[in-house]
Amino acid sequence: MRTAPDLDVTAIEAARRREAELTKPAGSLGRLEELAIWLCGVQGRCPPDPLDRITLVIFAGDHGVAEVGASAYPPAVTAQMVANFLAGGAAANVLASQAGVRLRVADVSVAGDHPWPDAVRRWHVANGSGRIDVTDAIPVETAVTAMAAGRAIADEEIDAGTDLLIAGDMGIGNTTPAAALIGVLTGRTAGEVTGRGTGVDDQAFARKRAMVTAAIRRGTPWRDDPVRLVAAIGGADLAAMAGFLAEAADRRTPVVLDGVVTGAAALLAERLTPGARRWWVAGHRSTEPGHAIALAELGLPPILDVGLRLGEGTGALLAVPILRAAAATLTHMATFASAGVSGR
Amino acid sequence: MRTAPDLDVTAIEAARRREAELTKPAGSLGRLEELAIWLCGVQGRCPPDPLDRITLVIFAGDHGVAEVGASAYPPAVTAQMVANFLAGGAAANVLASQAGVRLRVADVSVAGDHPWPDAVRRWHVANGSGRIDVTDAIPVETAVTAMAAGRAIADEEIDAGTDLLIAGDMGIGNTTPAAALIGVLTGRTAGEVTGRGTGVDDQAFARKRAMVTAAIRRGTPWRDDPVRLVAAIGGADLAAMAGFLAEAADRRTPVVLDGVVTGAAALLAERLTPGARRWWVAGHRSTEPGHAIALAELGLPPILDVGLRLGEGTGALLAVPILRAAAATLTHMATFASAGVSGR
Numbered sequence: 001m002r003t004a005p006d007l008d009v010t011a012i013e014a015a016r017r018r019e020a021e022l023t024k025p026a027g028s029l030g031r032l033e034e035l036a037i038w039l040c041g042v043q044g045r046c047p048p049d050p051l052d053r054i055t056l057v058i059f060a061g062d063h064g065v066a067e068v069g070a071s072a073y074p075p076a077v078t079a080q081m082v083a084n085f086l087a088g089g090a091a092a093n094v095l096a097s098q099a100g101v102r103l104r105v106a107d108v109s110v111a112g113d114h115p116w117p118d119a120v121r122r123w124h125v126a127n128g129s130g131r132i133d134v135t136d137a138i139p140v141e142t143a144v145t146a147m148a149a150g151r152a153i154a155d156e157e158i159d160a161g162t163d164l165l166i167a168g169d170m171g172i173g174n175t176t177p178a179a180a181l182i183g184v185l186t187g188r189t190a191g192e193v194t195g196r197g198t199g200v201d202d203q204a205f206a207r208k209r210a211m212v213t214a215a216i217r218r219g220t221p222w223r224d225d226p227v228r229l230v231a232a233i234g235g236a237d238l239a240a241m242a243g244f245l246a247e248a249a250d251r252r253t254p255v256v257l258d259g260v261v262t263g264a265a266a267l268l269a270e271r272l273t274p275g276a277r278r279w280w281v282a283g284h285r286s287t288e289p290g291h292a293i294a295l296a297e298l299g300l301p302p303i304l305d306v307g308l309r310l311g312e313g314t315g316a317l318l319a320v321p322i323l324r325a326a327a328a329t330l331t332h333m334a335t336f337a338s339a340g341v342s343g344r
Numbered sequence: 345m346r347t348a349p350d351l352d353v354t355a356i357e358a359a360r361r362r363e364a365e366l367t368k369p370a371g372s373l374g375r376l377e378e379l380a381i382w383l384c385g386v387q388g389r390c391p392p393d394p395l396d397r398i399t400l401v402i403f404a405g406d407h408g409v410a411e412v413g414a415s416a417y418p419p420a421v422t423a424q425m426v427a428n429f430l431a432g433g434a435a436a437n438v439l440a441s442q443a444g445v446r447l448r449v450a451d452v453s454v455a456g457d458h459p460w461p462d463a464v465r466r467w468h469v470a471n472g473s474g475r476i477d478v479t480d481a482i483p484v485e486t487a488v489t490a491m492a493a494g495r496a497i498a499d500e501e502i503d504a505g506t507d508l509l510i511a512g513d514m515g516i517g518n519t520t521p522a523a524a525l526i527g528v529l530t531g532r533t534a535g536e537v538t539g540r541g542t543g544v545d546d547q548a549f550a551r552k553r554a555m556v557t558a559a560i561r562r563g564t565p566w567r568d569d570p571v572r573l574v575a576a577i578g579g580a581d582l583a584a585m586a587g588f589l590a591e592a593a594d595r596r597t598p599v600v601l602d603g604v605v606t607g608a609a610a611l612l613a614e615r616l617t618p619g620a621r622r623w624w625v626a627g628h629r630s631t632e633p634g635h636a637i638a639l640a641e642l643g644l645p646p647i648l649d650v651g652l653r654l655g656e657g658t659g660a661l662l663a664v665p666i667l668r669a670a671a672a673t674l675t676h677m678a679t680f681a682s683a684g685v686s687g688r
Contacts, residue, residue, distance in 0.1 A: 023428055024435050025416065025542040029658070030631065030651025072369065072688040080685040084367055089678025091368050098665070098672050198369040198688075287374065303650065306666070307374025314373070321442070321665035322650070328442050334433025341424040344416045344542075 004249040004275035007041035015040035018047065021335040025344075031303065035281065035326035042254040042279060043163075047331035051163045051324050054101045056313045057153055057244065058085060058092060058168040061109030061237025062128035064137070066173030070208050072198040075128075078172045079110050085170070085312075086116065092168055092312035099320040101166065103313075106153055108146060109138075109171075109236035123149040129235040132177055133214035136232050143231035143239045147272075150243030158251045164323070165248050166283075167241050168313025169261035172198075175288060176208055178264035180215035180233045182290040184223055185267040186297045190216055193290035195260070195309070226271040234268070241265035242272060249276035256316040256323065259286040259308065263294035270298060281323070284308055284315030348593040348619035351385030359384035362391065365679040369688075375647065379625065379670035386598040386623055387507075391675035395507045395668050398445045400657045401497055401588065402429060402436060402512040405453030405581025406472035408481070410517030414552050416542040419472075422516045423454050429514070429656075430460065436512055436656035443664040445510070447657075450497055452490060453482070453580035454515075467493040473579040476521055477558035480576050487575035487583045491616075494587030502595045508667075509592050510627075511585050512657025513605035516542075519632060520552055522608035524559035524577045526634040528567050529611040530641045534560055537634035539604070539653070570615040578612070585609035586616060593620035600660040600667065603630040603652065607638035614642060625667070628652055628659030 015037040020026055027033065039048040060082050066075040084090045085105045088097075096103040105120050111128035114121065125145045129137035138146070157165060175197035183193045190212035196205055219233035230239045241262060246269040248255045257266055257280050270277050277298045285292055285302035287309045295302060303319040336343050359381040364370055371377065383392040404426050410419040428434045429449045432441075440447040449464050455472035458465070469489045473481035482490070501509060519541035527537045534556035540549055563577035574583045585606060590613040592599045601610055601624050614621050621642045629636055629646035631653045639646060647663040680687050 022435075023425070023433060024654050027543065028652065028654040029435060030653065032650065032652070032662075074686050077686050080683070081367070084678055084683045084685055087678065087683065089367060089676075089683045091366075091373060091673055091677055094672050094676045095669055097676075098669050199371065304666075305649065306376065306647065308372065308376070309374065310368050310372040318376075318666060318669055322648075322662060325439055325442050325662055328438050329435055332433075332438045332441075333435055334428055334431065339424070339428045339431065339433045341428055342418050342421050 002273060004273045004279060005252055007278055008044035011040040011044050011046045012037055014046035015330060018330060022333040023336055023339050023341045029329060032326040032329055035323055036330035038281065039327050042252065048327045049163055050327055053162050054164045054166065054320060055157045055162045056092065056096055056101050056103045056166040056168050056317065058105045058170050058312060059237045059241045060105060060107050060170040061235050062111040063171055063173035063177060063235055064129050064131035065133065065176040065211055068131060069204050070173045070176045070211060072200050073172050075111065075172050078170060079112060079114055081170050082107060082110060082116065090312060091310055091314050092317065095314055095317040099317050101317060101320060108149060108240045123153060125149055126236040132180060132218065132233040133211040137177065137235045138231050140228055140231045142236055143227050146236035146239035147243035150240035151247040154244045154247035154251065158253050162253065165253055165255045166258065166313045166316040167244055167262050167265065168258055169237065169311045171237055174237065174261050176211055177234045177238060178261045179212045179290045180219060181238065181264040182267060182294045183212060183216040184219040184229060186293050188293055193293055195288035195290060226268045230268055238265050242268035245269035246273040246276050249273055249279040255280045256283040256319055258283055258313045258316040259311045260288035260291035261311055263291050266298060267294055283319035286315060346617060348617050348622060349596055351622055352388035355384040355388050355390045356381055358390035359674060362674060366677040367680055367683050367685045373673060376670040376673055379667055380674035382625065383671050386596065392671045393507055394671055397506050398508045398510065398664060399501045399506045400436065400440055400445050400447045400510040400512050400661065402449045402514050402656055403581045403585045404449060404451050404514040405579050406455040407515055407517035407521060407579055408473050408475035409477065409520040409555055412475060413548050414517045414520045414555060416544050417516050419455065419516050422514060423456060423458055425514050426451060426454060426460065434656060435654055435658050436661065439658055439661040443661050445661060445664060452493060452584045467497060467584065469493055470580040476524060476562065476577040477555040481521065481579040482575050484572055484575045486580055487571050490580040490583035491587035494584035495591035498588045498591035498595065502597050506597065509597055509599045510602065510657045510660040511588055511606050511609065512602055513581065513655045515581055518581065518605050520555055521578045521582060522605045523556045523634045524563055525582065525608040526611060526638045527556060527560040528563040528573060530637050532637055537637055539632035539634060570612045574612055582609050586612035589613035590617040590620050593617055593623040599624045600627040600663055602627055602657045602660040603655050604632035604635035604638065605655055607635050610642055611638055627663035630659060
């Protein structure tokens with residue numbers, strides 16, 4: 001198994017030295033200092049690039065569990081929300097626009113025929129997925145194709161010169177496979193990893209927990225085989241996201257992770273490419289209980305904790321200005337020497 | 345005692361209704377939704393104004409405790425950092441520039457004569473302050489003058505059309521009076537409210553705690569008299585910040601609070617104008633232990649918790665993009681009806 005490349009140690013050391021010279025008490029910018037040092041490590045230069053070219057890719061797919069009440073919304077909303085992204089009306093559009101981030105949608109596994117532009121439909125590899133409590137989400141060969149599609153999407157963006165990637169999700173029912181994957185990959189129970197997703201009522205929540213319990217049981221034999229695992233209890237969209245995240249690390253491109261669905265994909269990607277997590281930061285911690293568990297397993301403390309549970313990349317987009325602020329302080333602050341300020 | 349004006353209930357109700365119509369599960373944007381509703385309440389309109397004109401005022405002042413080792417830095421650094429702000433090299437300059445926020449420095453009580461522009465020096469009311477463990481910081485009449493100066497600065501900015509104000513601090517030693525004020529106003533001990541500020545070593549930390557203990561004892565008789573209290577154990581800069589924060593509320597202008605020094609000033613301002621806190625949000629929680637205590641007393645949960653302990657307004661500046669994102673989602677997202685997305 002190929003491991004992820006290392007971050008640039010020389011740039012990290014240069015960043016640490018520079019942090020110590022800036023006109024502020026050492027460590028007083030807290031997480032900003034860590035993020036600035038990390039940016040130097042992933043970019044291989046100090047001071048870091050200002051992150052002008054950031055792309056969010058939203059991976060859309062349907063999930064069989066939504067047909068049997070895993071979500072507060074009907075399955076048709078997945079395709080309706082893809083149309084909403086294309087029209088610019090979703091939360092992700094607004095936050096991407098605020099943050100100066102380009103937004104791209106990939107229909108990996110939305111059910112049905114849709115007249116979307118080729119750029120959206122090109123990587124369509126499945127029409128939804130099976131009910132993971134009773135059957136496989138997708139055939140193994142589709143999981144392989146979907147992972148390759150995610151890698152190809154990452155390659156396109158990296159080749160076009162992106163500085164940083166974000167993966168977002170859209171799929172009614174997708175917090176059910178996310179919870180099941182996190183359960184298997186962290187050894188937790190459905191009770192620990194299952195949340196209310198879009199906001200299901202008590203009855204639907206009980207049903208969802210039961211589906212996650214069954215899916216965890218079905219997936220556990222494949223704990224050490226991420227391709228078979230995502231085929232059994234994930235879906236093509238999650239497979240594509242995992243490929244995308246692994247490829248970003250392979251290609252030395254930093255990523256801001258979003259919520260619980262991206263978190264599940266990140267756990268898969270870390271199995272595909274051990275060490276990939278060094279190339280990622282966690283944009284936020286969502287209120288879905290499985291997300292905190294996934295981030296703890298990955299060793300990635302969230303930048304934000306503001307009660308989001310929307311997905312679409314929204315929590316990662318909110319963290320972008322903080323990353324840019326981190327880069328800017330390391331690049332533009334005066335040093336004690338240059339400003340004539342006395343050190344301690 | 346005059347209480348602060350109420351927020352606009354009609355605009356808040358309109359914002360709540362609009363939040364429920366946007367293409368996302370209800371509540372899924374978490375804190376962003378609360379902030380958007382609050383912005384409508386303070387602005388008296390829905391959707392809210394995009395916050396194009398934001399001003400940070402940094403209140404600079406010296407503190408007698410710094411002469412006896414309360415800080416890791418020598419007192420001369422206060423004036424040197426004012427010069428650094430004017431030259432654009434401090435963290436606050438870089439983060440203000442990133443966030444599109446105007447930065448203004450007010451030398452309220454920096455010790456010594458300095459050849460700064462009139463706009464910086466105009467509200468200078470004291471040359472430093474006394475050692476608050478053994479004597480008053482400033483005379484009561486100076487506290488009155490400083491509070492009026494802070495109110496005048498707020499008035500200038502509000503009259504010039506600012507949408508939102510931020511108060512920042514600069515003053516070597518200023519976390520000592522901040523801790524003492526928070527101790528008196530929340531009934532806590534020096535052990536609970538005292539932190540390492542710029543990063544003092546164990547010996548200096550013990551000395552600082554002893555000074556805070558003595559100052560809390562000196563200030564406790566004035567617990568219900570904010571003017572006498574800030575004169576006894578605060579300083580002119582803290583008095584000016586308190587006046588500034590109270591005036592913002594009186595003038596229906598929202599504020600993003602910064603760290604522990606602003607937090608102490610906010611506790612004073614809430615005593616000056618009960619209910620003023622409804623016009624403020626907490627930009628972040630610093631690592632100074634007194635800050636969390638002050639925010640809890642004010643009932644203001646922080647937006648960010650990223651390990652900052654710098655002051656200067658930096659934590660508030662980092663929260664600005666999140667406030668703007670909150671406003672943008674409420675203003676620009678599509679509704680279920682307009683986007684043709686099915687509700688639950």
